[in-house]
Amino acid sequence: MSKTVDSEGRFHRDTDWQPGVFFGVLALVLLIGVAVLFGRFWIAGIFQKAFDRVPTQGTVHVFQFDYAYEPRHITWRVGDRVTIALRNMSDTHWHEMVIGRGYDTVPSAFGAIATQFKTDFWDGVPVRISNAHHVDNLVLNKARATFVGSKPNLATGGDFSPTLQPGGSINLTFTVPNKPGEWQYGCFVQQYMHYVAGMNGTITILPAK
Amino acid sequence: MGDILAFTLVWILVSALGEIGIQSLIHHGVYYYTATTQALDGEAAFAFIITVLTPVFAFIVVMIGYDMIRFRSREPGMRPSPRQFYNNKVFVSIWILVSIALNLLFFVHPTASAVEQMFNSEKERYNRHDLIINVTARQWQWLFDYPQYNITQAQDANGNSILYLPVDRTVRFVLRSYDPMHMYDPYAGVIHSFWIPAFGVKQDIIPGETRYMYVHTNKVTSYNVDPMVRVQCAEVCGPGHPFMEAPVHVVSNVDFMNWIKQQQKLQAGQS
Amino acid sequence: MSSVVSDMHGARSEHARVKRMLPPVVRGLLWALIGFLVMNTLVSEVFDRMPYHPFITRASVTLGWVAAVGGWILGVGAWEGAVKPYLGYPEEWVVPQDWRKYFMYSTDHKVIGLQYIFSSLGGFLIAGFAAMLMRLELMKGQMWIFNNPGAYLSTVGVHGTVMMFSVGTVALVGGFGNYFIPLMIGANSTSFPRMSGVSQWLVPAGIATVVISPVLGQWTTGWRGYEPLAGQDPAGILFYYLGVFALTTSSLLVAINLTATILFKRAPGLTWNRIPMYAWGILAVSLLNLIWLPEIQMTFVMALLNAVIPLPYFAQIGSPLTYMEMFWLFGHPEVYIIVVPAFALWQEILPVMGQKSLFARQWGIIGLVFVMILSGLVWAHHMFTNMRNSQMLPFSFFTEMISIPTGFAYLVSLGTMWRANLKLNTPTLYTLMSMFNFLIGGVTGVLLADPVVNLQVHDSFFVVAHFHYTVIGAMVFSWFAAFFYWFPKLSGRMYNEFWGKVGAIWVFIAFNMTFGQFFFLGLHGMNRWVPVYPSYLEPMNFEVSLFAFLLGLGFVFNFLHIAWMWNKGPVAKDNPWQAKTLEWQTASPPGEQNFDPIPKVISGFYDYRDQRLPIRNSPQKEPTS
Known part of the structure; x- marks a missing residue:
């Protein structure tokens, strides 16, 4: 902010902007x-594709909001020891985290609705479950x-699914299995509507070095 | 005087034409498709009001049109109208008296009369043999229980909720909003609205309260006959609101009992 | 330009390194950003730090918003224009006398009026764009434009909220009210010009808050922000409450200002018997605002606490219906806040365009005032589907009865046109269209007032059609009537009669084809707030959408016509309609002083038996008609 002094010595702002x-x-x-x-997810996707190809090591915090995950994308490498620290940040809703690909569907008056993933990522995966608080069911x-x-x-x-009560948490520790490629995670609770409402994310699993 | 006469003639003509149009609309059914006596009552009230209001509507529309054409200014500039008056006590008095009379009429019939009929149909003494259906609205699904037949959560082959009703029977819907699977969460219950468009009534479902809705089915029909025979949530209840839908089947008593047996068998198999 | 400015130019030549001031709007944005960042950081990282919580929490965004709006208001000029003078410093706020005066704090009621008009115009375009997106989605029974239903429902909410709180309650009151009330009652300013200058800047802040709200999380409640659903909605609902709080605060300040202006600033001789109809309308509306806005604001504060803390006020362990009751207690008067000025405008425009004395004027005023009084007694008709049976009949009774004073607006208008010398130009056309549209809104209102019918059509597209007929049909059409009627006064130029009429007929046909069919969609079972619906409704929805786009284009066409003629139209006479009301008895557009000297009113404004002026001619300045 600039100020000028007029002839009488008073301060005046130059308002001629x-x-x-x-x-x-x-x-x-x-x-x-x-x-x-309109484009925040699209922009975030571009950024993430451009800069975020480094696989996550160790613990990744996955926060559940109404009706979205944070982060919306995770990259892992086969063989790494990782932990999903899942936390439900909602005060009002329970949320789950299913990982898989393909869909099982049920018909409705409005077309088929996805009920869960066809292939469960966790099939045969050894997982250590710890720090379970306010878990609705597992x-x-x-x-x-x-x-x-x-x-x-x-x-x-x-499918394998931890469902957390509002404020709940759970840690899932496992070695990334040899299932490289693109996976999805999603929440199908409340008659599959959380997924319809956009509560999903993607996981890229890179092959072992 | 000539203007008044001409206007009156046009008004009567337009009213008559309007009535012909309105009556043909009523003949086709303003509610499109009805399947309960409640819907017929509502439709009759609707029809009565628009029948009476057609000449009123015509009066104002014809007057606007008549003024536009007959009293339009034909010169380029602005010139005061040669005919100036501030009031016309006869016209004003008729206007006020007619508008009061019409509103009182509507209040007595159909408002009070139809409401009385509705309240009466909800009285306990008329409803000893009702079919009772517990309707639970959870986000975002309808659950239908038939306590008289020990059926919880009637469903079709896909696991979607489904509502079967016998024809010519009074049905008492007991409406509650909560999530039976997540009773720990006080925020899970929101307001839903139980609406079957072909039944002509809807009732909001309030969390923490129990509400009732009574219908008397009067024809065999189903969602496949007319898509208005469906349960549809009418009050927005979150992102899943549009998907809160369930098909309805109104069937003969024999078919209804068959369906009941099939549901009972299905449940025995599940448990 | 005052002498201060020339001094400044002198000073600048002496000090070559002097930088110019930032444009006030830019400074406001900057201060808002600083305010938000500082407050948000303090709350989320210092005072209310929680493990794992993101940088923006519900509590921090709420308080950060308060700081941002404070920064915005101060930055656009309230700091120099209102706060410092209040603290005793000399007022050093110079408003350049060019287009830039509209983009900074000002105390001139004409500038403020136009600022309000263009703010609400901006809101109208944004919310109209949202409506186009909705109609695009509804062309198909499946999701196709939006990714998920939450996005659609947020769009519905933004559309309804911005339309109601920044257009419906603002355009004719804060906009035309601020501009014309002082002119019509023979005053040179409003009662509280500084407050008025501040209040206008809450409108863009409120619109921006509501529009950006989906970024925080998609809220699904529609324009009511209704509990208990809002209590479990994502955080975007916070910006609904905050944005609407800003918008309603603005309307409340306008109401205080205009009420005081009408009560205390009338020209000598302008007795209660001579108060112009539009001033009566604005007075009735301002009283409604004064009564009901604080009520809804307190409700919003409760709902906000409910969502931030969170509290279970309205959950199943609280009182779930209380919010709805408190909302509609305000919400129905809100509808009359929107249409009462429209009624007043009909009674303002028709005697001028018919060049005939206003018919049964006292009944027109009685109508406006009784609509205002009764509007507080009808609200529960929004809740026939969830109220106690015992409440149905009384509310149904009052709802039906309110059609009587509403009818007086028709009584006066029709009586005025009878045997008039009616100029069939654009403002007249819009007025008559507005009367026709509101008539349909009123007739369907009688149907909705009947509880048995209401239980079927409530929450269906029938209701959507009904209130669009009252809000667009009556208020927006009257808004256009007023725009063209006062166009020479606002701009000093004349619009094009041919294109004006084309625009009027265009939007009239498109409007009725769109919303007329909504009635049948509703009767056929189309419920509200749904981006997906059963396929049997698809053909009609598809075709309705086409008319909706035509309507959208029609509005854009009208605004382009107005904008073009504002700059390029032929210069108009000071009083092209030979009107008798005071705003036409001065230059068009009015100078910095509306009247110099203040005129003395010697008769009423609606007497067209002769062409005598209702004011005593001042010696300094000849009347320009």
Whole structure:
């Protein structure tokens, strides 16, 4: 902010502002606004494709919000020892995390609706489950689970899926199995609607070095 | 006087034409498709109101049109109208009296009369032999229980919820909103609205409360006959709201009992 | 330009290194950004630090927003224009007398009025674009434009919220009200010009907040922000409450300002018997705003706490219906906040265009005032599907009765046109179209007031059609009527009569073809808030969408016509309609001083028996008609 001194020695701001700055900044702000509103996931995807090809080592925190994951993409390498620290950040909804690919569907008046993944990523994978708090239920399916600490409420039916109550958490530690390629994760609770509402993400598993 | 006469003639003509149009609309059914006595009552109230209001509607539309054509200015500039008046006590008095009379009429019939009929149909003494269906609205699914037949969560071959009703029977829907699988979560219950378009009524379902809706089915029909015979959530309840739909089948008593047996067998197999 | 400016130029030549001030809007954005970052960081990283929580939490974004709006308001000029003078410093805020005055804090009611008009126009275009996206999605029964239903529902919410709170309640009140009320009552300013200058800048802030809200998380409640659903919605719902809070605050300040202006700043001789109809309308609306806006704002504060903390006020262990009741307690008066100025405009425009004295004026005023009073007694008709049976009849009764004072607007308008010398130009056409549209809204309102019918058509597209007929049909068409009627006054130029009429007929046909069919969609079982629907509704939805696009284009066409003629139209006379109301008894557009000296009113404004002026001619300045 500049100030000028008039002939009587009083301070005055020079209010004769420039239209160019005004229109430039306004256009920029509108552009950013539109980009953030309509293209934030697209932009994030480009960034992530460009800069984020390094596989994650160790613990990756996966936060569950209503109805989205953070992060929306994870990269692993076959053979690495990794931990998913899953946390449900919602105050109101329970969420799960299923990993797989392909879909099982059920018909509805509005077309087929995905109910879960066709292929369960966890099939035959040894996984150590620890730090389980406020777990709604845990379906093991064909995962080979070992438990550290309190054992969560186990349920059956469907793919391997830890479902967390609001504020719940669970850690899944495992060695990335030899299943390279693109995988998806998603939440199918509440009659599959969380997935419809956009609660999904992708995992890239790179082949072993 | 000539203008008044001409206007009145046009008004009567347009009203008559309007009535012909409205009556043919009513004949086709303003509710498109009805399957309960409640829907017929509502449709009759709807028809009565639009029948009475057609001349009123015509009066104002014809007057706007008549003024536009008859009293339009034909010169380029603005010139005060040679005919100036501030009031017309006869016209104003008729207007006010007619509008009060019409509103009182509508309040007595169909408003109060139809509401009375509706309240009466909900009275306990008329409903001793109702079919009771517990409707649970959870996000985002309808669950239909038939407590008189020990059926919990009636479903079709795909596991989707389905509603079967016998024809010519009063059905009492007991409506609750909560998630039976996640009772620990006080936020899981939101307001839903139980609507079967062909049944002519809807009732909001309030978490923490129990509401009732009564219908009397009057024809054999189903979602396959007319898609208005479906349960549809009418109050927005989150991203899954549009998908909260379930097909309805109104069937003969024999078919209904067969369906009940089939559901009971299905449940015995599941447990 | 004042002498201060020439001094500054002198100073600049002495100090060559002097930098110019940032444009106020840019400075406002900068201060808002700084305010948000500082406050958000303080809350989320210092005072309320939680493990694993992201940088932006519900609590931090709420308080950060408060700081951002504060920074924005101060930055656009409230710091020099309002805060420093209040603290005793000399006021050093110079408004350049060119287009730039519209993009900074100002205390001139004409500038503020136009700022409000263009803010709400911006809101209208944004929310209209959202409507186009919705209609595009509804062309098919499946999801195809939006990725997920939450995105569609957020769009519905943004459309409804921006339309209601930044167009419906603002365009005719904050916009035309601020511009014309002082002119119509013979004053040179409003009562509280500084407050008015500040309040306008809450409108763009509020619109931006609501529009950007889906970034925080897709909220699904529609324009009501209704609990208990809002209590479990993603965080975007916070920006709904905050944005609407800003917009309603702006309307509340306008109401205070215009009420005081009408009560205390009337010209000598402008007695209660002579108050112009539009001023009556604005007075009625401002009283509605004063009564009901604080009520809904408190409800929003509760809902905000409910979502931030979170509290179970409205969950199943709280009182789930309370929010809806409190919302509609405000929400129905809101509808009349929108249409009462439209009624007043009909009664303002028709005597001028018919060059005939206003018919049964006292009944027109009684109508406006009784609509205002009764509007607080009808709200529960929005809740026939969930209320106690015992409440149905009383609310149904009052809802049906409100059609009586509403009808008085028709009584006056029709009586005025009877045997008039009616100029069939663009403003008249829009006024008559508005009367026709509102008539359909009113007739379907009688149907909706009947509980048994309501239980079928409530929450269906029938209701959507009904309220679009009252809001677009009555209010937006009257907005256009006012725009063309006052076009020479606002711009000093004349619009093109041919293209004006083309635009009017265009939007009229497209509007009725779109929303007329909504009634049948609703009766056929189309429920609200659905991006997917059963396929039997697809053909009609597809065709409705085409008309909706035509309507959208029609609005754009009208705005382009207005914008073009604003700059290039032929210069208009000061009083091209030979109107008698005060705003036409001064230059078009008015100078910095509306009236010099203040005129003395000697008769009412709606007497067209002769061409005598209703004011005593001032010696300094001849009337220009």
